[in-house]
Amino acid sequence: MNTTSRPASPRRMPPEERERSILRGAAELATESGLEALTVRAVASRVGVTPALIAHYRPVMDELVAEVFGDLVSAEREEVLGGFEITGDLHANLLRLIETLLDSTRDDVALVWAQSWSLGARNEALGQRVRHEMDLWQSGLEDVIRRATDGAVDPEPAAWLMLALVDGMSAHSLVKWAPHDRADLARRTLAAVLG
Incomplete structure (x- = not known):
């Protein structure tokens, strides 16, 4: 039995919807923890995507x-x-x-x-x-x-x-x-x- 699990892949979204989700996640994070909390990794974690996807949308x-x-x-x-x-x-x-x-x-x-x-x-x-x-x-x-x-x-x-x-x-x-x-x-x- 294989016990190794991979995190679920983020749901594919149209670019406009992905943009909104990134902005919404970043705003929630800033509201909770301030602007200093806004890093590529932190926003990616909040949105449930990879840091590379955040960097793609927000270089x-x-x-x-x-x-x-x-x-x-x-x-x-x-x-x-x-x-x-x-x-x-x-x-x-x-x-x-x-x-x-x-x-x-x-x-x-x-x-x-x-x-x-x-x-x-x-x-x-x-x-x-x-x-x-x-x-x-x-x-x-x-x-x-x-x-x-x-x-x-x-x-x-x-x-x-x-x-x-x-x-x-x-x-x-x-x-x-x-x-x-x-x-x-x-x-x-x-x-x-x-x-």
Whole structure:
């Protein structure tokens, strides 16, 4: 009796479907373990194919990392800003945005962001995508601020302040340095800044 078994061969898929499965597997891996986890072998293992197949579809891993990053953070941006309704005053709107972004259920995306700044220093494709996504967040926040104040507040510095607050507190929370109640600290900071 032959007791040697071979792993099952991956199911043949049309190229478009294989592309989607690779991207989906890479996104799941990045969400669970961060961008640093995206290696040819790790993605292959997640998708259930050989590393050679990943390399065939994605010969430049840096580009896959940049694409996965972009997909994850643009989905978050669309979720948060896409249908954002202005209700009440500027303070209430900004507080709602900050509380949403600092929710601990978003720590997976916070890790992706934190790693993207570091990895993007050496991965030009990722660095370019990080800059693009940051510009989109900046302009999206400026739009919310502009709509919430009817031009009474300069939206550019206010958006920069919000991004710095959210990015800093999110990065701190990854190493458990932020206060337990990030929303409370955000509320107090916002009150101090807006007077």
